[in-house]
Amino acid sequence: MIVIVAIGFLLIHLAPGDPVLALAGEHGDAAYYAFMRSRFGLDESIPRQLAIYLGRVTTGDLGFSYVYGRATLGVIAERIPATLLLTGSALVLSILVAIPLGAAGAARPHGTRDLGINALALGLYSTPAFWIGQLAVLGLSLRLGIFPVQGMTSAGSSATGWLRAWDVARHLALPAMVLAAQELAVLVRVTRSTLLEELSREHVRAARAKGLSRRQALLRHALPRALLPVVTIVGARVGHIVAGAAIVEIIFGWPGMGRLLLASLQSRDTPILLGLFLVVSLTVVLANLLSDLLHAAIDPRIRLR
Amino acid sequence: MRPSTRASVFAELAAVADAPPPARWRRLYRREVLRRMSVRLGVALIGAVVAMALFGPAIAPHDPFAVSGGSLVAPSAAHPMGTDALGRDVLSGLLYGARTSVVIAGGVALIAFACGTTIGMLAGYRGGWVDDALMRTTELFQVIPRFFFVVVTIALFGPGLGRMVLVIGLTSWPTLARVVRGEVIAMRDLDFIRAAEAAGATATRIARRQLLPNVLPSVVVVLGLLIGQVLLLEATLGFLGLGDPGAISWGTMAAQAQGFLRVAWWLALFPGLAITLTVIGVNLLADAFSSARTVDSRGR
Numbered sequence: 181m182i183v184i185v186a187i188g189f190l191l192i193h194l195a196p197g198d199p200v201l202a203l204a205g206e207h208g209d210a211a212y213y214a215f216m217r218s219r220f221g222l223d224e225s226i227p228r229q230l231a232i233y234l235g236r237v238t239t240g241d242l243g244f245s246y247v248y249g250r251a252t253l254g255v256i257a258e259r260i261p262a263t264l265l266l267t268g269s270a271l272v273l274s275i276l277v278a279i280p281l282g283a284a285g286a287a288r289p290h291g292t293r294d295l296g297i298n299a300l301a302l303g304l305y306s307t308p309a310f311w312i313g314q315l316a317v318l319g320l321s322l323r324l325g326i327f328p329v330q331g332m333t334s335a336g337s338s339a340t341g342w343l344r345a346w347d348v349a350r351h352l353a354l355p356a357m358v359l360a361a362q363e364l365a366v367l368v369r370v371t372r373s374t375l376l377e378e379l380s381r382e383h384v385r386a387a388r389a390k391g392l393s394r395r396q397a398l399l400r401h402a403l404p405r406a407l408l409p410v411v412t413i414v415g416a417r418v419g420h421i422v423a424g425a426a427i428v429e430i431i432f433g434w435p436g437m438g439r440l441l442l443a444s445l446q447s448r449d450t451p452i453l454l455g456l457f458l459v460v461s462l463t464v465v466l467a468n469l470l471s472d473l474l475h476a477a478i479d480p481r482i483r484l485r
Numbered sequence: 486m487r488p489s490t491r492a493s494v495f496a497e498l499a500a501v502a503d504a505p506p507p508a509r510w511r512r513l514y515r516r517e518v519l520r521r522m523s524v525r526l527g528v529a530l531i532g533a534v535v536a537m538a539l540f541g542p543a544i545a546p547h548d549p550f551a552v553s554g555g556s557l558v559a560p561s562a563a564h565p566m567g568t569d570a571l572g573r574d575v576l577s578g579l580l581y582g583a584r585t586s587v588v589i590a591g592g593v594a595l596i597a598f599a600c601g602t603t604i605g606m607l608a609g610y611r612g613g614w615v616d617d618a619l620m621r622t623t624e625l626f627q628v629i630p631r632f633f634f635v636v637v638t639i640a641l642f643g644p645g646l647g648r649m650v651l652v653i654g655l656t657s658w659p660t661l662a663r664v665v666r667g668e669v670i671a672m673r674d675l676d677f678i679r680a681a682e683a684a685g686a687t688a689t690r691i692a693r694r695q696l697l698p699n700v701l702p703s704v705v706v707v708l709g710l711l712i713g714q715v716l717l718l719e720a721t722l723g724f725l726g727l728g729d730p731g732a733i734s735w736g737t738m739a740a741q742a743q744g745f746l747r748v749a750w751w752l753a754l755f756p757g758l759a760i761t762l763t764v765i766g767v768n769l770l771a772d773a774f775s776s777a778r779t780v781d782s783r784g785r
Contacts, residue, residue, distance in 0.1 A: 290516045302772075306764035308717050310724045310739060311757030318750055423632030427721060431743070441633075442725065445640045453637050460630045468628070 282371025415471020596654025605665025
């Protein structure tokens with residue numbers, strides 16, 4: 181983790197361009213530049229800046245945004261709930277749809293249904309998220325007018341309580357479905373292939389021999405074991421999900437970290453960029469850890485040392 | 486009166502065992518047909534993209550950078566895919582854009598191949614602390630969220646084709662390195678490696694002549710899947726406005742569509758379709774190749 185922080189820091193200092201110039205304008209006077217430099221600690225040597233930065237990060241201080249003039253952590257933190265809502269619902273949606281689809285495919289491998297499901301998964305897996313988003317906006321929002329196009333709440337809406345929740349849910353539906361599509365593709369493929377592997381094992385044969393139907397054997401004996409790799413895959417894909425969320429947020433104007441990323445790219449707000457990079461990296465590390473722990477909790481064969 | 490010899494009994498049994506139940510047989514047959522179809526489709530799609538990259542500029546009806554018609558003209562005979570907001574031909578843009586995709590995919594695959602196989606073979610064959618050190622580094626690279634890393638880097642250093650290839654390439658090798666390492670560990674104690682060692686072959690020679698040819702099939706599968714992801718990543722970067730401003734990319738074209746979704750559906754449809762079809766082609770081939778391999782190794 182420390183190495184990632186250092187990489188991010190060095191990256192930003194290797195890059196051409198000067199945040200002070202971007203902030204104070206090209207034609208300010210030298211004294212003002214010097215004042216800005218010392219205010220943001222940019223007049224120290226690079227190793228010293230790195231040491232200071234590392235020390236601050238460990239206490240949760242990600243520095244000061246040049247643009248917002250506030251602590252970076254605060255700026256990022258207020259974007260997290262929206263992104264979490266989007267990724268969380270997309271994840272739940274994709275799991276709920278993917279596991280039945282994968283199971284339906286594995287129940288009769290290379291049957292017509294399986295081929296259809298496979299083709300669907302391949303197609304979704306090969307489609308850029310922004311294109312699904314654009315098509316969804318074109319078809320469902322603009323043509324049919326089923327879903328709102330932009331934002332998290334209706335403009336000028338001051339609804340509270342359940343009305344507000346309904347408003348948010350209506351805006352959430354389309355972005356969440358678009359984001360879920362790609363995860364869906366991966367999860368269907370994983371569920372199907374691990375399930376096929378489980379189905380050829382002894383314990384499933386034993387279950388069939390004691391008189392269970394194919395369906396019962398699949399649901400009660402093969403499926404629970406096939407879900408273990410799914411847990412691992414979900415944990416390993418958190419980075420992809422957040423990246424996908426960034427794109428979806430930009431298309432649908434969802435006020436989360438992705439929008440912040442785009443805005444900070446355009447204004448060269450390096451503390452925010454670096455902060456986002458760190459927050460996402462930390463999330464990925466934690467997600468990996470969590471899925472390992474979860475895996476150990478579910479699977480009695482694994483004991484944590 | 487028992488004319489059946491032992492051999493003929495076996496022949497009868499074998500005939501019964503070999504005849505699978507019709508339903509299963511039909512499925513296997515269908516699977517084979519489908520595999521061949523998907524290979525053909527994959528080859529056709531990739532062939533089309535490579536042909537576009539090679540001859541696109543020669544067959545493009547218009548100059549993709551020049552105004553060649555009215556602004557936002559719907560698809561017609563003169564402009565089969567319409568024009569964009571500046572009146573530039575979309576079809577010509579697509580034809581030129583193929584080159585960008587092929588260059589980036591090829592460049593990234595080369596870098597990933599060089600880093601991944603070298604590191605994987607070194608770690609797998611040497612073992613010990615070399616393996617430990619290399620694998621810790623690999624894990625570090627794997628944890629870095631690639632999308633955010635690439636976005637931040639390109640944003641800071643400015644867009645450029647070479648830079649994009651370099652950054653994506655340098656973050657794309659870990660999976661390959663791990664696969665190669667696993668395969669090398671599985672075969673490093675086999676007789677043919679021992680024989681080469683006994684014959685006095687240097688480690689470099691063993692890596693090149695014995696290990697590399699044997700890991701190549703898995704490498705091709707991993708690279709195929711990687712290329713699919715890279716094409717999507719490149720398109721996404723273009724969509725974020727981080728593409729090379731001097732080169733036309735399908736992602737950049739799709740980004741321009743974002744502002745005109747209400748009035749010009751063709752701007753969004755065709756570039757996205759091109760990306761999707763290309764990635765489907767790559768994935769089809771990678772899937773077919775990997776399933777052909779597993780069937781081979783099971784001896785069926």
